[in-house]
Amino acid sequence: MWFLYALLSAAFSGFSIIINKKALQKLNPTVVTWGLFVIPIPFLLLGVLNSPRPELTQLFFIGVFSSSVVFFLAKTLSLKSMRDNLLSRLIPLGAFSTLFNYLIGLFLLDEHLKITAVVGIIAIIIGVYIFNLEEKNRFLDPFILLYKNRYARIFLIAMFLTSLSTLFDKIAITNMNPTNPYLPYLIEDIIMGGVMTIYLSIRNKDWTKQVKMNLPLLLLAGIVYMGVGITVFLGFANGPLVLITGVKKLEIVIVLLLSYLLFKDKPNFNSLLGTFIMILGVVLIKI
Numbered sequence: 001m002w003f004l005y006a007l008l009s010a011a012f013s014g015f016s017i018i019i020n021k022k023a024l025q026k027l028n029p030t031v032v033t034w035g036l037f038v039i040p041i042p043f044l045l046l047g048v049l050n051s052p053r054p055e056l057t058q059l060f061f062i063g064v065f066s067s068s069v070v071f072f073l074a075k076t077l078s079l080k081s082m083r084d085n086l087l088s089r090l091i092p093l094g095a096f097s098t099l100f101n102y103l104i105g106l107f108l109l110d111e112h113l114k115i116t117a118v119v120g121i122i123a124i125i126i127g128v129y130i131f132n133l134e135e136k137n138r139f140l141d142p143f144i145l146l147y148k149n150r151y152a153r154i155f156l157i158a159m160f161l162t163s164l165s166t167l168f169d170k171i172a173i174t175n176m177n178p179t180n181p182y183l184p185y186l187i188e189d190i191i192m193g194g195v196m197t198i199y200l201s202i203r204n205k206d207w208t209k210q211v212k213m214n215l216p217l218l219l220l221a222g223i224v225y226m227g228v229g230i231t232v233f234l235g236f237a238n239g240p241l242v243l244i245t246g247v248k249k250l251e252i253v254i255v256l257l258l259s260y261l262l263f264k265d266k267p268n269f270n271s272l273l274g275t276f277i278m279i280l281g282v283v284l285i286k287i
Helices: 002-024 029-038 041-049 058-081 087-108 115-131 141-148 150-173 182-203 207-213 215-238 241-248 251-263 269-286
Strands: none
Touching (some): 002 215, 029 182, 029 207, 029 215, 041 215, 058 182, 087 141, 087 150, 115 241, 115 269, 141 150, 150 215, 207 215, 215 241, 241 269
16 A cells, blocks of 8 residues: 555645645745645644544654654755755755665664665666756766755755654654554644744744735645645555655656646656656566
8 A cells, every 4th residue: 555655645746846836936935835834734633533533652742743843954954055056956966865765764664675676766866866967967966066065965964854854754653553644744734834833923024915815826735735745644654664755756757747738848858867767666666
């Protein structure tokens, strides 16, 4: 079942990226982020109320609160790193979040994979890296940037912390019986949504006006993003951390397809080559 949940999370995530891209044309990025955390809360609450009450261990609470703190820190560092027009040159380094997930799963969760799955993960890392590499860049340019630019190193730290937050998510979801993806997701969204609400109230006085004027778009963005979270949590409950997050990387293939169908954006050679390698990696994981 984990493979199906991972594929569904990739599909939801691909649609979410396209919707968020549309939302960012009209809204402040912080307001969009607020919507992704807050909009799902009432729906998640309904899910919790209509599900059996689970037994929770202490590790559940450690996982939920640690994930919230680490993810917030990761987002903060990620935004801090996106300076000096470096974003397009940094994005290929995001491929290494899958490597971090593999190492975290291996050493902290004792998740051992078949050799074909390991090769599949390596293929996905290479595929994502090539997919995001601009044609004008040389293959090693992001690594050179990592050596020379401190913002690139901050970005890589942010990627590691993002991977670490998924570890805490898995700890939370596997320390409840029966499994209920709504509860940990609800608690994390309440924490993150609360922090974002306080931040926006201090820094952006007209943010509520932006929300009211674009509520339908925010609702759609929040609901689709909720689909990402629920399917990822269900995947974590049933399969290895790195395989879930690895297969989820197919989200960029979904974005590529939707961008072509909706906006007539033609993929470049790197995108097509990266897509082929990623799909090959997913096939190897499934074998």
